Amino acid sequence: MSSPANPQAMVPKAPQKTRTAPPTMPQGWWAGQSRLLRYVLFGASGFIYFFAALMILCLACALSRGPEEWQKTLECFQSTPSRVYHAVALIWFIWVGLRFFSFFGPAQPRKIGPMKSPPDALFYIVFYAGMIVVNIGIAALLWGKIL
Amino acid sequence: MGAQKKTFIVTRFDPDKDSVPRKEKYEIPVEPHWKVLDAVNYIKDEVDSTLSHRCSCRMAVCGSCGMSVNGEAKLTCKTALSDYGDTVEIAPLANFPIVRDLVVELEAFIEKFQKVKPWIIRDDVNDIAAGPYKQSVEELNVIKQFSMCINCMLCYAACPQIGLNPDFIGPAALALAHRYNEDSRDRGADERRDILLGVGGTYDCTFANECSEVCPKDVDPAIAIQREKFLGLIHWARNFVSPKKGGR
Numbered sequence: 309m310s311s312p313a314n315p316q317a318m319v320p321k322a323p324q325k326t327r328t329a330p331p332t333m334p335q336g337w338w339a340g341q342s343r344l345l346r347y348v349l350f351g352a353s354g355f356i357y358f359f360a361a362l363m364i365l366c367l368a369c370a371l372s373r374g375p376e377e378w379q380k381t382l383e384c385f386q387s388t389p390s391r392v393y394h395a396v397a398l399i400w401f402i403w404v405g406l407r408f409f410s411f412f413g414p415a416q417p418r419k420i421g422p423m424k425s426p427p428d429a430l431f432y433i434v435f436y437a438g439m440i441v442v443n444i445g446i447a448a449l450l451w452g453k454i455l
Numbered sequence: 456m457g458a459q460k461k462t463f464i465v466t467r468f469d470p471d472k473d474s475v476p477r478k479e480k481y482e483i484p485v486e487p488h489w490k491v492l493d494a495v496n497y498i499k500d501e502v503d504s505t506l507s508h509r510c511s512c513r514m515a516v517c518g519s520c521g522m523s524v525n526g527e528a529k530l531t532c533k534t535a536l537s538d539y540g541d542t543v544e545i546a547p548l549a550n551f552p553i554v555r556d557l558v559v560e561l562e563a564f565i566e567k568f569q570k571v572k573p574w575i576i577r578d579d580v581n582d583i584a585a586g587p588y589k590q591s592v593e594e595l596n597v598i599k600q601f602s603m604c605i606n607c608m609l610c611y612a613a614c615p616q617i618g619l620n621p622d623f624i625g626p627a628a629l630a631l632a633h634r635y636n637e638d639s640r641d642r643g644a645d646e647r648r649d650i651l652l653g654v655g656g657t658y659d660c661t662f663a664n665e666c667s668e669v670c671p672k673d674v675d676p677a678i679a680i681q682r683e684k685f686l687g688l689i690h691w692a693r694n695f696v697s698p699k700k701g702g703r
Binding site: 310313314316317318319320321322324326327328329330331332333334335336337338341343344347350351408411 | 468470473475476523526527528546549550551552553554555559560562563564565566611612613614615617618619620621661662663664665667668677678
């Protein structure tokens with residue numbers, strides 16, 4: 309059997325007529341099946357965003373304390389752990405973007421909200437180019453190549 | 456030439472005797488053209504009449520024969536047995552309490568289903584003499600895919616959120632809410648909004664996309680939920696800027 313699910317999952321509010329066996333999670337949860345593992349990794353990207361947000365806060369804080377503090381923070385960001393983090397983040401962001409947009413429209417026309425989507429080719433070119441440019445920009449900033 | 460044989464490992468649970476589900480092995484002859492449901496029916500008819508399962512139409516319309524086949528939620532009347540090896544594991548749908556053998560408790564789905572008001576809501580009702588509410592082909596195409604749901608519960612069995620978060624309304628019901636919200640004849644989006652944006656609503660979906668992966672009718676509930684999230688965001692932004700123009 310698969311691992312147990314929350315015992316209240318899909319349990320009706322009204323009393324049940326017969327005794328039931330408790331629900332189980334989908335088989336392979338959470339790493340036994342490649343799709344579910346990718347989903348868990350996708351969810352884990354929250355940690356990456358969290359650290360990215362912390363870095364942005366640090367930069368904003370340093371900016372408010374004057375040029376010396378700003379320079380110090382930039383130097384700190386040029387350390388090896390920071391560079392490793394950004395390399396991981398670069399790969400992660402692109403992978404998360406790929407996974408997210410790969411879900412759209414196996415059958416339905418791709419459309420979110422009131423706007424019609426651009427042609428597929430244009431959509432992918434703009435999206436991936438945008439992701440890569442933003443990431444290269446951040447990388448250059450952290451490597452001290454700009455600013 | 457003798458018929459090919461396959462081994463089926465079937466989950467059994469008798470609420471009167473068993474404290475937990477157990478597994479039972481059946482080796483039966485199978486035909487090349489069989490669906491998984493044919494094998495389950497064969498076991499029930501020829502080997503062990505105590506096996507309980509649900510099925511009806513045998514043509515992927517009624518949605519009652521959903522089971523877990525080798526760990527994946529499948530509509531067994533639509534799943535070719537030839538896709539599997541010599542051993543096939545059949546279990547009741549995950550995330551649902553098991554009533555008996557391969558039969559699961561569906562009442563909670565009906566409760567969640569009713570929550571999203573899956574019917575056309577209007578303040579005004581046309582006179583019968585005016586004829587039916589008309590809908591263009593373009594308007595129909597917007598909702599057609601989401602209206603193909605047969606409530607087979609495969610999406611609920613595949614969704615990890617359902618098993619983790621009992622409050623989550625779930626893919627089929629949320630997709631149906633989106634189907635009615637997008638229906639050109641419906642005016643009930645405001646009534647459904649509190650449900651869709653509240654606890655257990657669309658924002659409890661973490662986009663595992665498993666519902667769309669297993670859907671036998673290509674309804675793509677995951678995308679319906681993401682669209683509702685986006686529309687909810689638009690509504691919030693409109694309300695924030697101009698509270699009077701918050702309607703969809």
